[in-house]
Amino acid sequence: QSALTQPRSVSGSPGQSVTISCTGSSSDVGGYNYVSWYQQYPDKAPKLMIYDVNKRPSGVPDRFSGSKSGNTASLTISGLQAEDEADYYCCSYAGSHMEVFGGGTKLTVL
Amino acid sequence: QVQLQESGPGLLKPSQTLSLTCTVSGGSISSGSHYWNWIRQPAGKGLEWIGRIYTSGSTNYNPSLKSRLTISVDTSKNQFSLKLSSVTAADTAVYYCAREATYYDKLTGYYKSYWYFDLWGRGTLVTVSS
Numbered sequence: 001q002s003a004l005t006q007p008r009s010v011s012g013s014p015g016q017s018v019t020i021s022c023t024g025s026s027s028d029v030g031g032y033n034y035v036s037w038y039q040q041y042p043d044k045a046p047k048l049m050i051y052d053v054n055k056r057p058s059g060v061p062d063r064f065s066g067s068k069s070g071n072t073a074s075l076t077i078s079g080l081q082a083e084d085e086a087d088y089y090c091c092s093y094a095g096s097h098m099e100v101f102g103g104g105t106k107l108t109v110l
Numbered sequence: 111q112v113q114l115q116e117s118g119p120g121l122l123k124p125s126q127t128l129s130l131t132c133t134v135s136g137g138s139i140s141s142g143s144h145y146w147n148w149i150r151q152p153a154g155k156g157l158e159w160i161g162r163i164y165t166s167g168s169t170n171y172n173p174s175l176k177s178r179l180t181i182s183v184d185t186s187k188n189q190f191s192l193k194l195s196s197v198t199a200a201d202t203a204v205y206y207c208a209r210e211a212t213y214y215d216k217l218t219g220y221y222k223s224y225w226y227f228d229l230w231g232r233g234t235l236v237t238v239s240s
Contacts, residue, residue, distance in 0.1 A: 003158075038157075091227075
C-alpha cells in the first residue's frame with residue numbers, strides 16, 4: 001500500500017485556477033470512485049472538500065471541483081482566493097477495507 | 111453538533127505502548143451509522159491511515175502497523191481507543207481520530223463505508239523519545 005503521488009507544491013495568483021493531481025494505480029484511484037480531498041491549514045485538522053471523486057459536502061464553495069481519469073484524480077480550484085492557501089491531501093479506497101492518502105500538496109496563493 | 115476529542119500521554123519512551131482515546135460528544139457512537147478511525151501525521155509530512163472500528167467491534171488495520179496495533183470501542187463511555195505497542199521515534203506524529211460515514215446494504219445486511227472522513231478531531235501530538 002504505497003502513498004498516492006501528489007506534487008509537493010503548486011501556486012497561482014488570485015482569480016486564477018489551479019489543479020492538483022493525485023496519481024495512484026488500478027488498485028486504488030483507478031479501481032474505485034472513492035477519491036476524497038482534504039484541506040489542511042497549519043496546525044489544524046484536515047477538512048473534507050471533495051468525496052466520491054467529484055461531490056462537494058454542504059458548505060464547500062463550488063470553486064472546488066474534482067475529477068478522475070484512469071489512475072489520476074485531480075482537484076481544481078477556480079477563482080483562487082487568499083484563503084485557499086493551505087495543504088491539500090487526496091485519499092482513495094485501496095481495496096481490502098483500506099484507505100491510502102497522498103503525500104500532500106502545498107498551495108501558495110501569490 | 112458531534113465533536114471528537116483525542117486524549118492521552120504526549121511523551122513516550124521507545125518500546126513503550128502508545129494509548130490514545132477519542133471521545134465522541136454530541137452524538138452516540140452506538141448509532142451504527144459510522145466507522146471510527148485513527149489517522150496520523152508526522153511533523154511536516156503527509157497523512158497515514160492507521161485503522162478503523164465499527165460499533166460491533168469489527169476492525170480494519172493498516173497492514174504496515176497491524177502487528178503492533180489494537181483499536182477498541184467502549185460504547186458505554188462513547189469512546190474508541192488506539193493502542194500501538196513497541197513504539198519508536200518513527201511513531202512520533204499528530205494522531206487524529208476521524209468519523210467515516212456508512213450506509214446499510216440491504217443485500218448483505220451489513221453497514222458499508224462511504225470511504226471518506228467527514229469529521230475530525232483536533233489531533234494530539236505524541237512524541238517518542240528517550
